[in-house]
Amino acid sequence: MDVSLPKQSVLLIKKSANGEGMPALSSGESIKTGGKISDAEGKLLAYSPVTGTVAEIYNLPRVDGDFTAVDVNTSENDVWDENCRGIDNYFDREPGALVSLLCDSGFALDIRKDERPDAVILNCLESDLLVSINRNVLAEYGDTIRRGLRLLKRISGSDIVIIAVPGDLRDFAEKVAVDGSERIAVVDLLKPLYPFGMKEIIPRALSRKGIRRPLVITPEYLNSIIVFLEHGSPPVHKFITLIDRNNVRINMKVRIGTPISHILREGNIKISELDKLVLGGTMRGKSSFHAEFPVTADIDAIMVQDRDAVVTLGNEACVNCGKCIGVCPNKLQPHLLARYSEFSLFERCRDYDIDYCIECGLCAYVCTSRRALVHYIVFAKKELAKMAKEGDHAIESDNIGEGLACHPVK
Amino acid sequence: MASIAQEFTKGFWKEIPPFRLVLGICAALAVTKSLVDGFGMGIALIFVLVCSNIIISMLRKVIPKKVRLACYIVIIATFVVIVELITQAYVYSLYEALGIFIPLIVVNCIILGRAEAFASKKSVLRSALDGLGIGAGYTLALVFLGALREILGRGTLFAGSQYVINLFGPSFKPYAFMVEAPGAFVCLGLLLGIMNVLGD
């Protein structure tokens, strides 16, 4: 389902910690779809997803940080920015130049010259429960993705390309994996289990072992890279799954910047007091305190949870039952991490490998005492980051006399 | 500076050794199987504490700083030997009951602590009152602990003297756990907790 263009669209730009990220725009200025939005020094901040005039610029706090919001009154006929032009013969360009071009254009591709990835993994599993974006993109844009895989194979210099798909998508994956008579990728069928679809976990879930430095990419992202190279259009659309209170799902193609209230209206979902609105899936999504936030590129799903279905996780005492240890995909001790965090022993958290927590949420899902384990762990991580930034040398001094303490290799 | 009366009374509540200062715990746990044992230990400690405080306070300008601990120990040990010989001579049953814990008064933290922290700085009168107050507080605590353990663990009071009272009659089955060593720890721990709740 395609969501119509809203009358007013909101562009969110993440603020950096030192207050940068203020776009060089003023009210009344007109912008075009695909146009670059830069700050005063010319650094690329975002692409405009719509055509229209800037109405207002203001601060907007979201659960995960502070953002600068740009309200745009949209005009109905889209005009693409004249700078949006495809790159001819991009496939034959020198790989290093192509990578830096993509990185300069705002794509995050983790390909470094000195440390090439040993495998490219196309992750067609979903990042969260109830989400179904990647499978639809794979089914719909197979040709583009095949071209994308060829390109990735070339620029990453890796011979191994693996398409990780759930079993029922085997046919689509095979179609993508074979280009004419040449096979460019192997298909690995995985059980569609959470959290296999997380990029940290999927290399371990594959049947091929020993992959140390994979380049994991989703079909959606790969698709947008190829569209950018071929047509010059930066990603202005986002695929999302809208999940209503009965867990009925609608897959949508949404213009980035569309306020969630608009999407809910189109999806015929009403939201009332004490319901929960989650930006993201059930296990990892962040709840939002109102529905005027726009869709951003990092939101895979929008979920509305009924007030009766809202789960309360609290701070009851841990009873040491060990359930969280059993489910942790990284074999951490979430109960200890949360306890240390609760009593501000953040350095002990690091001794217990808090940096390897991927915040999948499984520990809190099974917790017997219904503790908000992920919340505690995220809090400890933030405190540790703050301490590291303040140049706190507590880590070194703490090591003395604790011969058994081990710190993750950076 | 605290008044002279305060030097005496602080030992009863504000600085009562086993509960507030958590000093002298070893003896407090070991000899409080009955009220009488606890009382005897307390009296022995008062004697040693007052006498050693007085002597140390008198000599506080004579004792060289570097060897002061050795000097204190010699003074304390003198009085401990006196106590030991007296109990052996006149109250032999108490001497038997207290056993090793009379000689061990020498290294009792309370006495050394008072000598180091108080008697070596203050006048003779204040030191004597301090020793008397702290010692009386310690005796009070030991008597209380001993009474509690004796009542629960044996159902009697003043066992070991000729004034034994059987509190609950012959049908009482004593909670013997309380006179065992673990019972002493539990009892002392609970009392410490209660003292913390009550506050100053």
Add this chain to the structure above:
Amino acid sequence: MPSSEIKYRNLVISSAPHIHEGRSYSGAMYTFIIALLPAVIFAISRYGMDAARVIAVSIASAMASEYIIQKLFRKPVAINDGNALLMGLLMAFILPPSVPWWLIVVGCFFSILVGKQIFGGRGGNTFHPVLLGWVTLRFSWADYINYSYGAINYTLNFSVEYPLHVLKKSGAAAVSGLNYLDLFLGNQVGGTGASAVLLILIGGLFLIARGVISWRIPFSYLAGVAATASVFWLADSAKYADPLFHIVVGNVMIGAFFFATDYSSSPANKTAMLIFGFGCGLFTVLFRILSNNPNGVFFAILFMNILFPLLDKIRPAVPGKVMKEA
């Protein structure tokens, strides 16, 4: 539109995840209690009103102690979470049916006060509270909680002497005549409910099937008992009883499934659980054979309770970490 103009809708904010498996602590406690119910019925049918009296007094005093102590400590009263009820039931299970009521009350009060609440209440106890209470009873009134003495007044269709007392007194030859199947079916003297070995085993397997406890501690416990007893038995089968006997008598089953698996006094890491269970089994047999105390289960569990925080330090390597270091 700027946030000042947004109509706030009073939506609920919380951290991820937004769903929960659905289980709770009290749910786990009541599952424990359900698992014990068959043995309760068995106990009442065998010892009649005496068993019912012991169980009722025990549960009532445990819950009353919990209520009073939580009120005294100015904590939120949480007697409906089922933990105090479970503690009372377990205390009743390991006492003989003839114990006087005041003994149960003292035991339960001590269990809840010193065993549980002093350590910080739910989740804080380092030792199993009931076993701590039982130890004080054992110190004070050993005759009252002696299983052989406790069974004297009942007409039972089997020997009224506690099998482990027989073993201690008369050696392995005296117990070799016992029918192990009979013992296993519960025809032995012991605790009010704990002697129903088969029903306890079924309850324990039910707990494992429900996912309330892990299989690791109980099965490694049984393995520990079997292994240690086998060593002695193989060394001198005339002097020492065989491993099967050690498993079916004297609270091993209830110890393995219901006492050693107590959440807060047992390890949470998987390897640590196996070591913990095996250690419990090892010390159970060592206490039985080498000490002059015929029963070893409860002391063994208490001893391993001391070690469990240390055992919990044994943790698996983080997979991602290995990947980076290699």
